[in-house]
Amino acid sequence: MSSLSLCFVTFIFLVGKVQGRVLRLNSSNYQVLNISDGNDQLISNQEYRGKICEQVYGFFPCANSIAGYIFLIVVYQYLLNEGERLISKGSKTLFNILGTGIFGATVFQVLKTLPRIVMVIASGVSASKEKAQNQISSGISTTVGATVFNLTLMWGICLIYGTKNMTDKPDSEPAEFSPFKGLKGLSDTGVTIDQETSYTAGIMLLSLIPFVLVQPVTAFNSFLGRRILIFITLIVTLILLMSYFLYQILNPWMQKRSLEYSKYENLLAGFLHHVQRHARGKLINEEGQPDIDVIKRLFHETDSDANKCLTLAELENLILEMQSGKVQVDKDYAISKILNSFDKNNDKKIEEEEFVEGCKRWIEEATQLAQSDDSNSKKILRKASTELLLTQRDEIAEIEHIMARLLKHVQTQALEAERLINDDGCPNINRIKEIFHQNDFDRNNVLTKPELEELIGSVKFGEVEINRDDSVQKVLRDFDRDGNDMIDEHEFVHGMTKWLNEAISVTKCPDKKRAIDEYDKIKWSEVDKIVYEVENDGEMNYKLMTWAFNKSVLQVLLGIAILTLCAKPLVISIEDLSNAVGMPSFLIPFVMVPLALNARMAIAAIFPASQKSSKTSSLTFSEIYGGVIMNNIMGMVTLLAVVCIKDLRWNYSAEVLIVLVICSVIGLLAFFSTTYPLWTCLLAFSLYPFSVVLFYLLECVFGWA
Numbered sequence: 001m002s003s004l005s006l007c008f009v010t011f012i013f014l015v016g017k018v019q020g021r022v023l024r025l026n027s028s029n030y031q032v033l034n035i036s037d038g039n040d041q042l043i044s045n046q047e048y049r050g051k052i053c054e055q056v057y058g059f060f061p062c063a064n065s066i067a068g069y070i071f072l073i074v075v076y077q078y079l080l081n082e083g084e085r086l087i088s089k090g091s092k093t094l095f096n097i098l099g100t101g102i103f104g105a106t107v108f109q110v111l112k113t114l115p116r117i118v119m120v121i122a123s124g125v126s127a128s129k130e131k132a133q134n135q136i137s138s139g140i141s142t143t144v145g146a147t148v149f150n151l152t153l154m155w156g157i158c159l160i161y162g163t164k165n166m167t168d169k170p171d172s173e174p175a176e177f178s179p180f181k182g183l184k185g186l187s188d189t190g191v192t193i194d195q196e197t198s199y200t201a202g203i204m205l206l207s208l209i210p211f212v213l214v215q216p217v218t219a220f221n222s223f224l225g226r227r228i229l230i231f232i233t234l235i236v237t238l239i240l241l242m243s244y245f246l247y248q249i250l251n252p253w254m255q256k257r258s259l260e261y262s263k264y265e266n267l268l269a270g271f272l273h274h275v276q277r278h279a280r281g282k283l284i285n286e287e288g289q290p291d292i293d294v295i296k297r298l299f300h301e302t303d304s305d306a307n308k309c310l311t312l313a314e315l316e317n318l319i320l321e322m323q324s325g326k327v328q329v330d331k332d333y334a335i336s337k338i339l340n341s342f343d344k345n346n347d348k349k350i351e352e353e354e355f356v357e358g359c360k361r362w363i364e365e366a367t368q369l370a371q372s373d374d375s376n377s378k379k380i381l382r383k384a385s386t387e388l389l390l391t392q393r394d395e396i397a398e399i400e401h402i403m404a405r406l407l408k409h410v411q412t413q414a415l416e417a418e419r420l421i422n423d424d425g426c427p428n429i430n431r432i433k434e435i436f437h438q439n440d441f442d443r444n445n446v447l448t449k450p451e452l453e454e455l456i457g458s459v460k461f462g463e464v465e466i467n468r469d470d471s472v473q474k475v476l477r478d479f480d481r482d483g484n485d486m487i488d489e490h491e492f493v494h495g496m497t498k499w500l501n502e503a504i505s506v507t508k509c510p511d512k513k514r515a516i517d518e519y520d521k522i523k524w525s526e527v528d529k530i531v532y533e534v535e536n537d538g539e540m541n542y543k544l545m546t547w548a549f550n551k552s553v554l555q556v557l558l559g560i561a562i563l564t565l566c567a568k569p570l571v572i573s574i575e576d577l578s579n580a581v582g583m584p585s586f587l588i589p590f591v592m593v594p595l596a597l598n599a600r601m602a603i604a605a606i607f608p609a610s611q612k613s614s615k616t617s618s619l620t621f622s623e624i625y626g627g628v629i630m631n632n633i634m635g636m637v638t639l640l641a642v643v644c645i646k647d648l649r650w651n652y653s654a655e656v657l658i659v660l661v662i663c664s665v666i667g668l669l670a671f672f673s674t675t676y677p678l679w680t681c682l683l684a685f686s687l688y689p690f691s692v693v694l695f696y697l698l699e700c701v702f703g704w705a
Contacts, residue, residue: 056569069577076570077596083562090555117638118563132646138571138589143635144655145594148691150624151666156684162191162617163678186679193618200625201670207632210237211656234640241633295359310350427500436492446486584700654698658691
C-alpha cells in the first residue's frame with residue numbers, strides 16, 4: 001500500500017497542470033512592455049489542446065487529450081479495483097467471523113454492491129444539477145452492465161465449467177459416431193441445481209417490480225405526474241429492500257448458502273497453502289501437472305499409524321496443521337468436505353489412491369482460486385468449550401436428540417440399497433436386523449450395555465462429546481421393554497421402527513428417504529440454539545478483540561474511502577473520452593468498467609463450479625442471483641433518490657428496459673427449471689451482444705436518452 005501511495009503522489013506531480021503569469025515583448029512595438037495575466041495563452045491553448053483541464057477535488061490529476069483520458073481511466077479503474085478488492089476481502093472475513101445474522105443480512109449484502117452504488121452517488125450528489133444529469137448516466141450504465149455481465153457471460157462460463165452428463169448413460173460408455181452427436185450433447189449435458197437456487201432466482205424476479213413500475217414514467221406528459229410515479233417507485237423499492245433484509249434475518253438460508261460458498265473458497269486456499277508448505281519440492285511438475293510423489297509423501301506424513309488410510313483422527317490433525325498456517329479453516333466443515341470429496345467408497349477412511357485423486361482435483365481447482373485475493377478469507381476463531389456448555393449440552397441431549405443422530409449415523413454408513421427407509425416410505429426391517437447383528441459382537445442375539453456403548457460411541461455428536469453412559473441408559477430405557485437391561489432383536493426392530501416413523505411424522509418430507517436428515521437438523525438445531533445462546537456473549541466479545549476482525553474493518557473502511565474518492569474522477573474521465581472521440585457515452589461504463597470490476601469475481605466463481613457437483617454449482621449460481629438482487633434493488637434506490645434530491649430529468653428508460661429483459665429471460669429459466677442444459681449457455685452468451693445492440697438502438701437511434 002505504501003508503494004501504491006508513492007506512485008500515486010508521483011503521478012499527481014507529473015500530470016498536474018498549472019497556469020502562471022508571463023512577461024513578453026510585443027512584437028509590433030519593442031518599447032512597450034506588456035504584462036499578461038495568462039488569459040490570452042489559455043485561449044490559444046483551447047484552440048489546439050481542446051478542453052480546459054479541471055482537477056477534481058483540487059488535487060486529482062486531469063487531462064485534456066484523448067491519450068490523457070485513456071491513461072486516467074486506466075489509473076482510476078485500477079484504484080477502483082483495489083478499493084473493491086479491499087471491501088470484498090474485508091467483508092468476507094467479517095462474514096466468516098460473525099456468521100449469519102444482521103450483518104450477513106444487511107451490511108454484507110450492501111458491501112457486495114458498493115462499487116457500483118458509489119459511482120452513482122459520487123457522480124450525482126456532489127456535482128451541479130446539469131453535470132449530475134450527464135455524469136449519473138455513467139454510474140447507472142456501470143450498474144446495469146454489472147447485472148448484464150453476471151447473468152450472461154459469467155452465468156454461461158460457470159455453466160460450461162460445471163456441466164456434466166445428466167442422462168443415465170455413463171460418461172465412459174463409448175458412443176457411436178453421429179453428425180448430431182454435438183447437438184445431442186447440448187441437451188444431454190448440463191448442470192443440476194437445488195430447489196433453493198430456484199427460490200433465489202424467484203426473488204431476483206421480484207426485484208424487478210420497481211423496474212416495471214418506473215418504466216412507463218415517460219408516458220406521463222406532466223412533470224408532476226412523472227415526479228409522483230418516481231416517488232412512489234422509490235417508496236416501493238425501499239419497502240422491498242427492508243423486506244429483503246428482514247426476510248434474510250428471519251429466514252437466513254440465503255446467508256447460510258453464502259457462508260457455505262465462502263467457507264468452500266477458504267478451505268481450498270487453506271488446503272493448497274498447507275500442501276505447499278509440506279511439499280519440500282515443487283507442487284506442480286515440469287509438465288504442469290500435480291506432482292504425485294509430493295502428494296504421496298504428504299499422505300504418509302499424515303498417516304501416523306502407517307495403516308495406509310487416513311482416519312477421522314488423522315484428518316482432524318491435518319486440519320489442525322492447516323489452521324497453524326496463514327489461512328485458517330472451520331475444522332468440522334473441513335473434515336466433512338474432505339470426506340465427501342475424497343472418500344469414494346464411503347467407509348469414513350481415505351485410502352492413498354483416494355487421497356491422490358482428491359488432491360489432484362483440489363490442487364488444480366485451488367491453484368486457480370488462490371490466485372484471487374478474495375480467496376484469502378480467514379476463519380480465525382475457534383469456539384471455546386466451557387464446563388457449563390458440557391453440562392448443558394449433556395442435559396438437553398434427550399432421547400430424541402440421541403436417536404436423531406444415531407439414525408443419521410447409521411444412514412450415512414449405508415449404501416443406497418441399504419437405506420433405513422424404503423422407496424415406499426416404510427422402515428427397512430431387513431436393514432434394521434442387519435444393524436442389530438452387526439453390533440451383536442458375541443452373537444448371543446441380544447445387545448448388552450458394552451455393545452450398545454460401542455454403537456453410541458461411534459456416533460459423532462459434534463464438538464462437545466455427550467455423556468456416553470447416560471446416553472446408553474436413555475436408549476436402554478426406551479428400547480428395553482422387558483426390563484432385563486438388554487435389547488433383543490424384536491425390541492431393537494420395534495424401537496428403531498418407532499423412531500423412524502417419528503422422524504417421518506415430524507418432518508413431513510415429500511421424499512420420505514430424506515426424513516432422517518431433516519429430523520436430525522430439526523432436533524439438533526434446538527441443542528445448537530441453546531449452546532449458542534450460552535456462549536454467544538463471551539465469544540462475540542473475543543471475536544471483536546482479534547486482529548483479524550479489526551484488520552477486516554480497516555480494509556472495508558479504506559476500500560470505501562478509495563471508492564468514494566476515485567468514482568467521480570473516473571466518471572468524468574469516461575464522459576470526457578466519449579465526447580472527445582464521439583463514441584456513445586454508455587459504451588465504456590456499460591462494457592469495459594463492469595468487465596474490469598467483475599473479472600476477479602468471475603474467476604473465483606468458475607472453479608467452485610468446475611467441481612461438477614450439484615451442491616457447488618447451486619452455491620455458485622445462488623451467489624450470482626443474490627448479487628443481481630442487491631444490484632437491482634440498491635441500484636434503483638440510489639438512482640431514484642438522486643433523481644428526487646437533485647430534481648433531475650428521467651433519462652434512464654433504456655437502462656431499465658435492459659435490466660427487465662435480461663433478468664426476465666434468465667430469471668424465468670432459473671425459476672422454473674432445476675436443470676440447465678448446456679445449450680442454455682449459448683442463450684446467455686447471445687444476450688450480451690444483444691443487450692449492447694439494444695442499448696445502442698434505444699439511446700442513439702430512437703433517442704431514449
